[in-house]
Amino acid sequence: MSDEKVSKLEILKEGSRQLRGTIAEELTNGEENFSGDSAQLLKHHGTYQQDNRDMRGKKNEDGTSAGKEFSCMVRTRIPGGKVTSDQFLAELDLCDDVGNGTVRLTSRQGFQLHAVLKSDLKRTIQTINETKLTTFAACGDVERNVMCCPAPHNDNKVRQDMQDMADVIAEHLKPKTSSYFEIWLEDENGEKTNATEFQPVDEPIYGPRYLPRKFKTAIALPEDNCVDLMTQDLGFLAIVEDGEIVGYNVFVGGGQGMTPAKKTTYPTVAQKMTYVPTDQVLQVAEAIVKVQRDFGNRLDRKQARMKYLIADWGIEKFKAKVEEYFGGSLPEPHPADVTDVDDHMGWHDQGDGRWYLGINVENGRVKDEGDMRLKTGLREILKKYGMPTRLTPLQGIILCDIEDKDRADIDQIMVDHGIKAADDLSLTRRFSIACPALPTCGLSVTESERVLPQVIDDLEKVQAEHDLADERISVHMTGCPNGCCRPYTPDIGLVGKARGKYTLYLGGNAPGTRLAFLYKDMVPLEEIAATVSPILGYFKSERSNGESFGDFCARKGLDDLTAYTEAL
Numbered sequence: 001m002s003d004e005k006v007s008k009l010e011i012l013k014e015g016s017r018q019l020r021g022t023i024a025e026e027l028t029n030g031e032e033n034f035s036g037d038s039a040q041l042l043k044h045h046g047t048y049q050q051d052n053r054d055m056r057g058k059k060n061e062d063g064t065s066a067g068k069e070f071s072c073m074v075r076t077r078i079p080g081g082k083v084t085s086d087q088f089l090a091e092l093d094l095c096d097d098v099g100n101g102t103v104r105l106t107s108r109q110g111f112q113l114h115a116v117l118k119s120d121l122k123r124t125i126q127t128i129n130e131t132k133l134t135t136f137a138a139c140g141d142v143e144r145n146v147m148c149c150p151a152p153h154n155d156n157k158v159r160q161d162m163q164d165m166a167d168v169i170a171e172h173l174k175p176k177t178s179s180y181f182e183i184w185l186e187d188e189n190g191e192k193t194n195a196t197e198f199q200p201v202d203e204p205i206y207g208p209r210y211l212p213r214k215f216k217t218a219i220a221l222p223e224d225n226c227v228d229l230m231t232q233d234l235g236f237l238a239i240v241e242d243g244e245i246v247g248y249n250v251f252v253g254g255g256q257g258m259t260p261a262k263k264t265t266y267p268t269v270a271q272k273m274t275y276v277p278t279d280q281v282l283q284v285a286e287a288i289v290k291v292q293r294d295f296g297n298r299l300d301r302k303q304a305r306m307k308y309l310i311a312d313w314g315i316e317k318f319k320a321k322v323e324e325y326f327g328g329s330l331p332e333p334h335p336a337d338v339t340d341v342d343d344h345m346g347w348h349d350q351g352d353g354r355w356y357l358g359i360n361v362e363n364g365r366v367k368d369e370g371d372m373r374l375k376t377g378l379r380e381i382l383k384k385y386g387m388p389t390r391l392t393p394l395q396g397i398i399l400c401d402i403e404d405k406d407r408a409d410i411d412q413i414m415v416d417h418g419i420k421a422a423d424d425l426s427l428t429r430r431f432s433i434a435c436p437a438l439p440t441c442g443l444s445v446t447e448s449e450r451v452l453p454q455v456i457d458d459l460e461k462v463q464a465e466h467d468l469a470d471e472r473i474s475v476h477m478t479g480c481p482n483g484c485c486r487p488y489t490p491d492i493g494l495v496g497k498a499r500g501k502y503t504l505y506l507g508g509n510a511p512g513t514r515l516a517f518l519y520k521d522m523v524p525l526e527e528i529a530a531t532v533s534p535i536l537g538y539f540k541s542e543r544s545n546g547e548s549f550g551d552f553c554a555r556k557g558l559d560d561l562t563a564y565t566e567a568l
């Protein structure tokens with residue numbers, strides 16, 4: 001163990017025998033919950049221990065405290081969101097079997113099961129692995145799920161090559177520890193995981209303490225930044241010439257989390273650092289990860305994301321260090337930048353004689369509720385047609401490889417189950433996402449997922465009042481400033497600040513190319529639409545040709561918007 005001053009979590013990771021800790025022992029100790037140390041290590045295995053926030057403070061019949069209602073969130077790591085129908089069906093079965101009857105599609109193209117009891121955790125993870133998916137490294141201080149544009153356009157190789165690249169990066173940056181296999185996948189007769197038998201494996205990229213903090217990577221196209229590339233630690237923007245990817249612009253240092261009380265924390269958008277030909281992507285990715293590993297802040301976790309290292313050093317010094325690790329100089333970036341975004345919803349010609357269908361899933365929650373029976377309808381479609389699927393970064397689903405003759409039947413199944421087609425939804429709803437927040441997230445200060453549908457209803461009304469019903473206005477909402485749903489770059493960002501109150505950000509945009517600015521703090525939930533309404537009116541009367549709402553707000557700026565609304 002080194003003498004460097006580091007946080008407690010660094011000491012825990014380093015002493016954990018490559019992320020084993022006492023997880024295996026605690027799995028069979030009869031307790032309802034894991035210890036704090038194990039809960040931290042569990043994240044690297046794809047699991048967050050949580051407690052039902054709705055139940056906190058509840059009393060038993062005899063007046064005693066009911067205590068915490070513990071359960072686990074189990075996240076699956078799926079590079080590019082590529083899922084077979086069997087894998088999807090297995091996840092739907094699992095949510096009924098061990099979860100809360102819903103599957104959540106995450107904003108990083110993964111699945112989440114909620115409310116899994118500790119006693120069901122091992123078989124849940126085993127079942128996921130039996131479908132050839134994994135929860136390993138879905139969370140924790142490692143490379144998280146590598147995102148990639150999921151659209152299955154097969155008229156050229158571009159999207160397929162990007163998706164292959166996502167797989168290759170994910171595999172290359174995967175931790176090598178065998179702890180996951182030992183803890184979750186070996187049967188009762190398997191090797192025991194006690195300290196005397198521990199044989200470390202080489203972790204050539206991560207070393208004994210893994211990374212100082214989580215690390216996020218995504219791959220996008222300039223005209224389709226559906227993965228929100230500039231919010232990631234590391235982004236690869238494909239440069240296409242004559243229908244082929246020749247290389248990637250490399251963006252570094254994006255990140256969304258912040259703590260308002262700590263002025264040294266802030267969201268950032270990634271900076272364009274260099275260009276790499278396709279055959280050097282892995283070496284450059286590895287060099288960047290290793291620079292963050294060796295120089296990222298390990299004392300203060302609130303300063304540990306790579307964005308702070310880059311802010312501290314400046315992009316030139318950071319690039320020079322990456323060049324040192326890479327072993328050669330890196331060129332200036334290609335001029336290409338992000339220009340637009342697509343949500344891939346509705347019917348699209350795949351370019352190979354077949355079709356794909358994007359289905360919007362409000363807040364990514366696959367469930368049956370009232371007349372909207374998405375879970376049942378999806379089951380029926382997937383069982384009948386067995387098509388491959390994709391999970392989108394806006395928490396939606398793409399059904400792939402559909403024959404033209406089957407489209408009408410699939411449309412009918414959707415109608416029969418109350419599943420809305422993309423054309424029946426406003427663009428604002430299609431481009432809205434929320435984090436789970438209450439009741440499952442231990443960090444949330446207020447609601448997000450459970451209230452966003454109402455917020456969108458209200459925004460749709462005021463958009464219609466201003467004759468802006470068809471306008472694409474992206475809305476990202478979170479239950480706290482940690483920013484899991486990337487709330488600091490869309491047209492409208494809503495960040496939970498206190499119970500029922502939100503910080504309202506304006507001036508980002510749907511393609512996610514810049515940070516929004518703080519327009520108003522502590523806006524009550526029920527006043528969000530009314531607060532935005534006058535600015536929509538201003539936008540309607542003074543927008544320039546084709547200007548988006550976010551671009552308009554950014555052009556006018558905070559002072560002008562404030563002066564305008566105060567003069568009303």
Ligand code: SF4
Nearest residue numbers: 435441444479480484
């Ligand atoms: Fe939880 Fe905050 Fe992340 Fe939402 S943004 S999931 S409330 S940590």
